[in-house]
Amino acid sequence: MVYKDGSNPDHTDCELAILNSATAHAKMGDYGIRTPQQLNDLHETLKVRNVKYHGLPTEIDPNMMVRLGDKDGPLIGTVSLAERSKELPPDMGWGFIEGQMGMGYATEASRELLRFLTMDCGIKEILVWPDPGNIASNRVAQKIGFVPGGDVINLDKGGKLVPVLMLPDMTKLDGTKSISFYGDSGAK
Template identity: 45%
Template sequence: MASLKAALPLFLFTERLVVVLFDYTEAHYDCLLAAMNSPTAHANMGDYGIRTPAQFDALNAASRLSPAVCGRTPDTDVYYLIRIGDQTGPMIGAVSLMQRASGTPPDLGWCILEPFMGQGYAAEAGKELLRMAREEIGVREVISWPGAANSRSIRVAQKIGFEEGGSIQTKDAGQSVVYILPGMKFDPDMDLSLWGLQDA
């Protein structure tokens, strides 16, 4: 089976951004951990206790795309850092495609450093990552799980092209609204336990 890592482009480009494949360097970890652990992130999406590169790697290892979804050996994470302007511009956050459980479609996520929130960067990068995943990797179904009370992330999901699919009961977050792509069938029984960690 072909390698997922070999299929992922190193860079994605949008009008204002260069979206760079995560490279496991200290600078990339620092940006991601800062975005995940900002006061705004904790208030809106919760504190998942991810503070170190090792914890971040464990989360990703438990949430890689399955071969059934991507048609390839899941030998890497689909995580991209967002830079403004060009490949040397400031890193402002990240977008990702992760699969929380083997029977659940992968979900598109994003986290942005606080000074850069509210400027459309998450939607711009997320839309390009979704395009790449569907056109270049062949991922058919993608969901988003912004949280029922996270109005900013709900707006991002809608700008990317997601629409409200319905509500499900999750093991770790109670009642939650799932956003799906147009034409997808909503499954109220999908398992959205925390980021695939129940399969670790």
């Protein structure tokens, strides 16, 4: 894995291919992110700023690009941590290009990012909120240790309550806090 570089067209092309794949639209929805600028704006908006780190800068951007094989292998996916809401812990996410899904790469890369975030950075609270119908992503979350964590209001789904998964020692959410793919601004 390598840190995402918003100025690297290969990184941007990979992420845009993931977000705009038929599978992503079917499982997550179409969030209208089509251009490198829209993608970079989204990353800047969702950058983690409120988590306390041990010996690391207080503002980091743990968006990682996943390569197949070694450091020069093809880009196949991304794993990330985002701060979408000031009232909720940051959330982890992952996405892979068509043809690389269902091969265990999401589990492997997400497990490594989670290890880095919890062990190296000391983060104690992380959410995951895959769509309930996205069985594969829910399975990945459970395999790497996330457990049912209550509900949040999904502003992208018209205020519908959706389940979240969280790390085991966290307090369950009661459905009174909201979240949006686009962050607190809710802007597209």
